[in-house]
Amino acid sequence: MRLLYWSAPMILNAHLGFSMPDAAAARVVSEPLISIDPEGDFIPILAEEIPSVENGGRARDGTWTIWRLKQGVVWHDGTPFTAADVIFTWEFAADPATAAVTRGLFENIRRIDKLDDHTIKVVFTEPTPVWYFGERGHILPKHLFAEYKGANARNAPYNLKPVGTGPYKIVAFKPGDMALFEINPHYHVPNRPFFDTVELKGAGMPPPPHAPSSRMESSISPRSARSIRMSWSGWNNRGARVCSALLPVDSSRTFSSIARTPGLRWMASAAA
16 A cells, blocks of 8 residues: 655654654554544554443542553564553653653653553543543553663664554655555454555655755753744645744753754744
């Protein structure tokens, strides 16, 4: 199957990718605990079931959630998927030094207790209706990312050559151009997926020769600003800018981590 996307992915880690194409391409390889079907209902992916008050998975006061994880799932390299991977993903994304775009999904978590290899209890800082990690909360393999936490997160080779639990494995990836995937013969959902290969091609064109190179305004001082307005560019046939976001500044590491995103063309300004 060949897919043509409005813009090409630049990275295959949804926690570090700034654009929708980044998250979409990463989702072919990596998976969250749950997802949402076309009718708007939760469906389990790496979770065995959807937590609820009725099945003992949700506190009535909204202060904790118990996740029972699917057993028999393996990463693409054959390593078993366990509760340790989920706990590590929270630690990875919640660390301010990582500068993860998904950090907000995990900020309301006080701690995660491992009850056994396939059961965790997520305890929140306060009663909350947002008890799930979201579609972008892809679970990362602890055994591969453990040495790439915090400021070192964007140096992980698995950001471009991911190892996931998803229906497809990465074959080739050219940031800003295309990603090629092949079927995962050990996928945990019976009779899935349906295609032998998936090719995702970005519709954008490379930046024109006169396009300015990546730069940062010299007046910015991350230590004096509370947030940074980041604007990153994806080029189509009109050379249009894609989007921007206001990101919190926790340290100079946040700033330098963003700057190291592969292929990112960005400008920034400090916000008080």
